[in-house]
Amino acid sequence: MGEVKVIGSTKSLFCTRIEWALKLKGVEYEYLNEDLKNKSPTLLKYNPVHKKVPVLLHDGKSIAESLVILEYIDEVWTQNPLLPQDPYQRTISRFWAKFSDEKVLLGSFGACKAQGEEKQKAVESAHESQAFLEKEIEGKKYSGGESIGYLDLTIGWIPLWISVMEEVDEMKLIETEKFPFLHKWSQNFMETPLIRECLPSGEALLEHFHTTISFLRSLEANKQ
Template identity: 85%
Template sequence: MGEVKVIGSTRSLFCTRIEWALKLKGVEYEYIEEDIRNKSPTLLKHNPIHKKVPVLLHDGESIAESLVILEYIDEVWTQNPLLPQDPYQRTISRFWAKFSDEKVLLGSFDACKAQGEEKQKAIDTAQESLAFIEKEIEGKKYFGGESIGYLDLAIGWIPLWIAVMEEVGEMKLLEAEKFPFLHKWSQIFMDLPPVKECLPAREALLEYFHASINYLRSLEANKQ
């Protein structure tokens, strides 16, 4: 099916979900590590609009944006389907994937960064979003049912990346008592060999998040 390359960063959850999809499909690929703070000519050439990772290169053609790439992978390599066959269920999966990126992820990061009296408010907002995801996984092994799929990969950042944000932000978001179904799913998901194989080192993520949060807090302090 042609040459496949991934331009990405091992610390990026958006890149990791692409590797998971390729591993599940059994697609061989070359991984090109990108310094996201010193963007290479290769990245700028293949994603000149957003200038972000990940970028999938398939026979020289560039595909950007991680959720778009997931759908592309599922359409090109039809083995082990990721998206549901039913049109309505496909739409629902896309909705919750977008919700996860725009609400759960950003809300969790805001809670990690927040300080003082804004901290608890940000935590409450993030947990409100997590409660919607909790309801979606209730009574199921995976978000699509009995087999891993598109939404699992889209939301697969939650177990490791939220744990890192919790430590850096000195808070608790994904409490097992409050989110038992998400907690159970997280354990199942993280035990999958293709998932384990592509996970970044926790220490590297901690270092990255500490640096990012300190930088953003310093910018906010300078504005005051």
């Protein structure tokens, strides 16, 4: 169904979820790895609004923003559906995907970045968001049941990226005893060969996070 390309970065969790979706659907694609420090004319052409990855190119048409791309992929390639068929359950999946990106992901990253007196508050805030997600996936192998779906791809950053954040800042963001269902879900998700083959190198990701966190902390320090 036409030529498919992904403009992305192998260190970006938002790009990895797109690769997972395409592989689950059995869609062949070309990956255009972007240097985010020196953005290419191709990226600027196909995502002139935000100028960021990921971008999906399908027969020359561009789609930006990872959650939007996931829904596009699910509508175009109907095999192995990602979103539930029931309209209410689809809405619920979208709600938790948005919550995960805006609260769980940003909260976890904020806890990693925070220092001094703000550190404990940031960690507690991250745990509060994670607790909601823990309850949502309680007792489920995957978010939608027995097969990987839309929400699983959205929160698929948790197993690797959280462990990198914890190592960078020498803290614990998701404790097994406190979040047993998230821990079990992470194990199920990572046991899938298709999921593992798209993951970036842990070493490269660790270096990337170290650089990013140091840079953001220096910006905060300069504001004071």
